[in-house]
Amino acid sequence: MRHFLSTQDWSQEELQHVLDRARALKAGASSSALAGKSVALVFFNPSLRTRSSFDIGIVQLGGHAVVLDARAGTWPMEMVEGAVMDGEAEEHVIEAAKVLSRYVDMIAIRCFPNFQDWTSEREDPLIMAFAKHASVPVVNMETIVHPCQELALMMALQEKLGRVENKTFLLTWVPHPRPLNTAVANSAVLIASKFGMNLRMLIPDDVYRLDDRYMSAAEDNCAAHGTRFEVMTDVEAAYSGVDAVYAKSWGALPFYGNWDAEAPYRAKGAGFMIDDAKMALTNNAVVSHCLPMRRNVKIADSVVDSPAFLGIEEAENRLHVQKAMLEALARDMDPAS
Amino acid sequence: MRHFLSTQDWSQEELQHVLDRARALKAGASSSALAGKSVALVFFNPSLRTRSSFDIGIVQLGGHAVVLDARAGTWPMEMVEGAVMDGEAEEHVIEAAKVLSRYVDMIAIRCFPNFQDWTSEREDPLIMAFAKHASVPVVNMETIVHPCQELALMMALQEKLGRVENKTFLLTWVPHPRPLNTAVANSAVLIASKFGMNLRMLIPDDVYRLDDRYMSAAEDNCAAHGTRFEVMTDVEAAYSGVDAVYAKSWGALPFYGNWDAEAPYRAKGAGFMIDDAKMALTNNAVVSHCLPMRRNVKIADSVVDSPAFLGIEEAENRLHVQKAMLEALARDMDPAS
Amino acid sequence: MRHFLSTQDWSQEELQHVLDRARALKAGASSSALAGKSVALVFFNPSLRTRSSFDIGIVQLGGHAVVLDARAGTWPMEMVEGAVMDGEAEEHVIEAAKVLSRYVDMIAIRCFPNFQDWTSEREDPLIMAFAKHASVPVVNMETIVHPCQELALMMALQEKLGRVENKTFLLTWVPHPRPLNTAVANSAVLIASKFGMNLRMLIPDDVYRLDDRYMSAAEDNCAAHGTRFEVMTDVEAAYSGVDAVYAKSWGALPFYGNWDAEAPYRAKGAGFMIDDAKMALTNNAVVSHCLPMRRNVKIADSVVDSPAFLGIEEAENRLHVQKAMLEALARDMDPAS
Structure with missing residues (x-):
């Protein structure tokens, strides 16, 4: 099982393979790589283009997207392990990641930095915590990289x-x-x-x-x-x-x-x-x-x-590359298929 | 390709044909007119009934609806061609319409006037700009007509x-x-x-x-x-x-x-x-x-x-007439089918 | 036709039957109990887990979920019969329930008390009014019970x-x-x-x-x-x-x-x-x-x-028990199936 958090975690050859598949999908190839599967699209920041292209791409792959509007402020989440949660956060990312992993086959996350403290925000703590605790692939829909x-x-x-x-x-x-x-x-x-x-x-x-x-x-x-x-x-x-x-x-x-x-x-x-x-x-x-x-x-x-x-x-290519990447992640989860 | 912006753009006979088809759909006729197609439902004003009836109707036609909450204020959009975009608007409707047209097969829009300046608002500028720049049919989900x-x-x-x-x-x-x-x-x-x-x-x-x-x-x-x-x-x-x-x-x-x-x-x-x-x-x-x-x-x-x-x-008929209209627009896009 | 408003309305034997079916679904049994059906998920209070598990469960049963964000304040609804509606409420629950019943096959509702007046809130007035006026099953997604x-x-x-x-x-x-x-x-x-x-x-x-x-x-x-x-x-x-x-x-x-x-x-x-x-x-x-x-x-x-x-x-079991309950409600609507 692999995540897609940054292109730096993937080799040029692997990425080129995804791009080649995206060109085939753009040219009309069909795929049922996500048949019967669900993907959670978790947005801590709003989005229209990313939301559309992921949702449509997942449907075109035979799957189902669940869009969760988790704006900063509406779902404050604790990221520090061992924290005494007596502040704003009602939920720890450990439980959020584990439970979502029981419901869906992949988790895609958008979470921008808060523009407050780059020293901590440069570590991309939320998506990194999700990737650590989720038992399904995590996909970056824009954090401090895109x-x-x-x-x-x-x-x-x-x-x-x-x-x-x-x-x-x-x-x-x-x-x-x-x-x-x-x-x-x-x-x-x-x-x-x-x-x-x-x-x-x-x-x-x-x-x-x-x-x-x-x-x-x-x-x-x-x-x-x-x-x-x-x-x-x-x-x-x-x-x-x-x-x-x-x-x-x-x-x-x-x-x-x-x-x-x-x-x-x-x-x-x-x-x-x-x-x-x-x-x-x-x-x-x-x-x-x-x-x-x-x-x-x-x-x-x-x-x-x-x-x-x-x-x-x-912008159009967002649809095609995302489909190709989700297909690649689905294949890695179930290599026999 | 046609838009559905106002009933005045359609003849009584054309509209009666849509109404007759709506009665057949209400009586139980099925249709897969949107099989494999996606429709963007773009709401600059909130909606529950319009959102439900469009979403369900599109699914019943075999398609997929993407609901975009683009409330005034959250997605300020430039409509004037040639504008120097140094104000609030981050996006021009030209790009919005062109990119959505790459993702979906139809675009439905709800955009009420702002109750500020009827001289400009009576021109229904946003949906008219979408209709000009989109390469797919645009449907009116209520602007200054419904x-x-x-x-x-x-x-x-x-x-x-x-x-x-x-x-x-x-x-x-x-x-x-x-x-x-x-x-x-x-x-x-x-x-x-x-x-x-x-x-x-x-x-x-x-x-x-x-x-x-x-x-x-x-x-x-x-x-x-x-x-x-x-x-x-x-x-x-x-x-x-x-x-x-x-x-x-x-x-x-x-x-x-x-x-x-x-x-x-x-x-x-x-x-x-x-x-x-x-x-x-x-x-x-x-x-x-x-x-x-x-x-x-x-x-x-x-x-x-x-x-x-x-x-x-x-209210129930909203579901049926919208399905019949979307079916008619899909037929015009692909007359051979 | 039955609602699922409280476990007290169902016998232990009936509930055990639902639980047994939930275990079968968790073990991999499939069901198309909601094929061709739509379910409205009406949220007067926000939700991520309930929204995800209902949406995914409905899709896994072959149906389609329409998520309606009806937060208190954005859709103030009159519940008192005979009221002169000259206050905040634009819509009476009578019309809301009747129209939704024309669009969908089931209505699920989340509506917390307002923490203002327990004497009225302990009667759970909104979901009770929906159950009275809807012509389809109503499901409780948390009100004053869960x-x-x-x-x-x-x-x-x-x-x-x-x-x-x-x-x-x-x-x-x-x-x-x-x-x-x-x-x-x-x-x-x-x-x-x-x-x-x-x-x-x-x-x-x-x-x-x-x-x-x-x-x-x-x-x-x-x-x-x-x-x-x-x-x-x-x-x-x-x-x-x-x-x-x-x-x-x-x-x-x-x-x-x-x-x-x-x-x-x-x-x-x-x-x-x-x-x-x-x-x-x-x-x-x-x-x-x-x-x-x-x-x-x-x-x-x-x-x-x-x-x-x-x-x-x-938390995972939410998915399975909800699927089993929706299946049971669908069976009661159409006993021949």
Whole structure:
């Protein structure tokens, strides 16, 4: 039995196998991998696209999805073992994970950090506790990484670019009125480096470097492939000659829980919106963004509405890669089938 | 491919075909028109009856419904093309419609006006934008009209009255503590006039006239059938000799966004509750109301609990007419089937 | 047609038949008792475990569950017949029950008391009104009793103890920061006494006696079986020689709606957490609690993590007993099948 918590826990070959199966499913292959099975979709943060694509994908595989709205505040859950539970939490994750494991065949979880204390939140404690105590596979629907989005992005890149190895991937910070979760940024550097792309990260200031866990993992991935990992603050240099541009906005970790002080650094990226002039510097690059996406703030309409934009395809691919991954997890549970 | 946004976009003959099929489904006919298909039910306003009847109907047609709770405030969506999205909206309806179209085979939407600015809200901008950008049929689950309720009402009238042509339909404003959406009132005048009924509207004051779009459409429908359309403020005259009474409360459009000033006009309708004395003036009329319904405020218990009341039948018919309409839309998508 | 509102409406033999079928379902028996049928799950209070186990169980029986979130406040419903509905309630339970009965084949309801006025709330008015006006079976998903939890508990006891008749069952009040619903406590005394167990209730003070309806029913059940019903405040005496310990915290009824004054009585139970020392006084008893459960407040970790703890098994059994009960209700609706 395996979980799908991060792409780093899976080899490139294993992930490529999932992507190949996703292409077959997109082309019309059918599967009854979840026939007679149920999957709990537990949302500690709301979702429309993730909820839809998981629910529909599970039904298409013959299974049944149970959507549980467990918003922070409505289902406070204790994660510390041995705790005296005299505070807000009515339930320990031990019981939640054990009981859900009796009802369903897989548990998928969305749980964002609270933007309060990165020291503890960087450990992704809730999904890790579920994975420890559940007796069924646990799937990450976005915590501090977003591995399903990674697979959907890589599928879209391969559809458009063919082999991605040694092509250059630019993750660019883009403007947004508020500091956001770093999950998709962490995920972008993981998946691009894992699949042998040269990796560039364009940020307004060094305070926007991602957590060391992800910077180091990307470095290790690049070292294994013999590719380059460059962090840049110069826009023109960063866009020069790249094959793929990926946009994401996030909050600077040193200001976690103290966001007002981040404002002057955020202002340095005011000109970072992706537009035609920047795209002209690239090697005729494709461009994408996970959705939702603020038009004319993160990416100009002229770029979004051009053939270079892969965002709709990437969003559709969520359905296909998730089906392929659930199928792979179901196969590992019951290797004889 | 067609949408179902308003009954005015469909001919009487087309709608009658849907109603005939609904009667067959109510009598026990089965259908697998949505086998293998998914439908997104997107609720910008909450619902229990619409949500239940759509969900169950879709399952009975062999399909799968995904219910998305997109309440105003939780999923603020940009509708203006070219907008610089630096406000509240995180997503443009363009992307929302395109991506949902990749996941599902139809999109049904409930989105009430905000009661702030009728000049813009009368254009029904959200569902119109979805219909423009979606590549699958869009179905109206109540916006500023409620076409599914119209079909359910007409089905109940035909079940009880047989042919409705040239019979007289009275839409009466009834009391309610608060100003409500005009959607069902707009819809009542559309469907009664479209099916050749003489139309009367009883209101406490001319300020309760409906938007010109619906008054004109009803006039056009009546002209095409050679029937009468009368707006009255005299209760006795209005009930006299009618064959069907339909109750609805709504807010007066001139006071939109400024409801306190409407109170004196609302007070003029204090005696408009449907009761036995008023019903005695009719031609042994049937009476109905969409649900929910405040007993002894809008309609007296003695009328609700009499055989003349069609409200439960009308509510049940929602299930059947929606199934028949979804079946018709599915057939149009795939004419060979 | 029968409802499942309380175990007291069913004979021990009928309930044992349901439990026997639940064991067969747990062992892998399949059933299509709800094929082509829909069940409305109406939640006036939120739920994750009940919602999951009902939804999954209904799907496993071939049916379809519609989950309706009808939280108090979002769907205020009138329950008084003849009421002039000029207050908050937009809908009368008469219409709600009649219309849902047209859409679905069964209606399951969760509706806790409001902790305001026990004199009216002890009549369980909402579910009773639904049962009166619905034309399909109504199932209790927890109101002021929790009969599905009762069956799950009894199933777990029988799995572990074999025949439970004449064994001794201790319901012990345990600490909790807030006064809780008495539903599970009421239910525990009903089901243990109904199945012929000697019943002990351990409470910090006589103010924690349960409502007379349940105390009397338990006395009647014990009289019918010739068993004992003892209410105790002495911890050592209460645990001495018992075969099963069941933990629950609840608020004292005399302080209903006036909870601050309950605090000194609650303090008397400060030492009532179940721990190893107390369990050592028993006849090697099993111990359980419905979930959620505060560890180290209600029951010490060392007891929860010991083989004596049946809570996870009891929670799993919810799925099986609910399936068996829905199957029984479906059979009563259509005896020929």
